[in-house]
Amino acid sequence: MSSSNALFTADRTVPALIVKIGNYPLHHGGVGAIRSLGRLGVPMYAITEDRWTPAAHSRYLRHAFAWPTTGREDPDALLDGLLRIGRRIGRPAVLVPTDEEAAVLVAEHQKELDGHFLFPPVAPELPRRLASKRGLHELCVEHGVPSPAAAFPDSYADVEDFARHARFPLVAKNREAFVRRERPAVRGTTRVEGPAHLLALAREWGERPGVILQEYLPREDAEDWIVHAYFDENAAPLALFTGVKVRSWPPHAGMTATAYVVDNPELAQLAEQFVKRIGFSGIVDLDLRFDRRDGQYKLLDFNPRMGAQFRLFENGAGVDVVRAQHLHLTGRAVPEGEQRAGRRYVVENIDLPALLAYRRSGYTTPHAPARPRGTELAWLARDDPRPFFTMLARFVRPGAEHLYQLWRSSRRAIAE
Structure with a gap:
């Protein structure tokens, strides 16, 4: 124009x-x-x-x-x-x-x-x-804006506990999207099919996983x-x-x-x-x-x-x-x-x-x-x-x- x-x-x-x-x-x-x-x-x-x-x-x-x-x-x-x-x-x-x-x-x-x-x-x-996935989710909850259900594990043990009761499939994303990391936890949005898949991925995330585990919307x-x-x-x-x-x-x-x-x-x-x-x-x-x-x-x-x-x-x-x-x-x-x-x-x-x-x-x-x-x-x-x-x-x-x-x-x- x-x-x-x-x-x-x-x-x-x-x-x-x-x-x-x-x-x-x-x-x-x-x-x-x-x-x-x-x-x-x-x-x-x-x-x-x-x-x-x-x-x-x-x-x-x-x-x-x-x-x-x-x-x-x-x-x-x-x-x-x-x-x-x-x-x-x-x-x-x-x-x-x-x-x-x-x-x-x-x-x-x-x-x-x-x-x-x-x-x-x-x-x-x-x-x-x-810009933070966690920060945005908390603001949505605080102000009553719908957002996908989400979890923010702080350790591998948290991931193991989450895997026991989670509904699959779900998606994993980097928690702090605005921080450019040399080795991000996941490459973009990753679909996770089940507990075994989630735990296999989590073994690569280190002691403090920088991820959000989010409800999958088909x-x-x-x-x-x-x-x-x-x-x-x-x-x-x-x-x-x-x-x-x-x-x-x-x-x-x-x-x-x-x-x-x-x-x-x-x-x-x-x-x-x-x-x-x-x-x-x-x-x-x-x-x-x-x-x-x-x-x-x-x-x-x-x-x-x-x-x-x-x-x-x-x-x-x-x-x-x-x-x-x-x-x-x-x-x-x-x-x-x-x-x-x-x-x-x-x-x-x-x-x-x-x-x-x-x-x-x-x-x-x-x-x-x-x-x-x-x-x-x-x-x-x-x-x-x-x-x-x-x-x-x-x-x-x-x-x-x-x-x-x-x-x-x-x-x-x-x-x-």
Whole structure:
């Protein structure tokens, strides 16, 4: 979408900085944010792994700061690096975190960053708690929001005790998703078929398992939904969108490959009420699973930052969540409008393997429109083609090998 289609003007004197911590160069969300604000004339800057990161080649990017990080650095070192970048930009920039580590860093160091950057005010401890599987589950229980039943074993003995009475199958996930670990307990979401399988896995988790053991929601009885929104300092939604996930990669447990905008007032109200109760301010990306067995939307993930697929959502005035944040933090009104229902989003490099996997599994959602009302591609854009070709050059061999390994691991987890 070009800036001429937006029914508002942005403050072009205030730049924005895409903040990334960790090594994941093929991140289409960062490219989408650069394009979204860049098309409005906002000066765009980004932290990238190196100069061959696709985001670094966007025509809308003024400068890429090559700063390779892992997420295991000392927070003070990360803070110093971010402040150095702020001084190089030379004027306060709106921060747009693309991962939990970056969102937590900004929240926990607001005093040091104030005056150098613009960001929504939030309780310093809240993003870390929301990004934690345990913290999110506790908040859901506290505020009466449905979520899958969960256990948090602190030792192998706890796992043994849990295995005696647990209902299988279940899923195992890393407890602290926002901490990049050299050796995570499990590789993504792992389906566990029975007690013997669970105990075999637990032997590799060490003395203090960093896992959550969670109720399995059968895919034949469930639907995957997403909510993206921007909330102001009073936790009031200035932009809120709902959609349904049609495919993800790895299948049923990973990043969105294809999704549609679908109006869902019940889901929107649930998200709005929960955010109001916890008092969050900023951009959110929520993953929920609708359980047809009990008719409840169960909150799986609360990402306290921009989601990679945020460009799926836009209202009639041309507002997405990143634009809403920039408008609000620069003192401008955020135009209201209905979301563009039926709009489709496709991530080209992962949707083909996802399509093949979903055809094999037979999963479908009744909420996907028969025909999309417009499609947004994650990588390819007529007015900004270089990120797409840079992605292809970087993706083809290692990316194909990585997809193959993910495919094998997902099949093995199911088979076991």
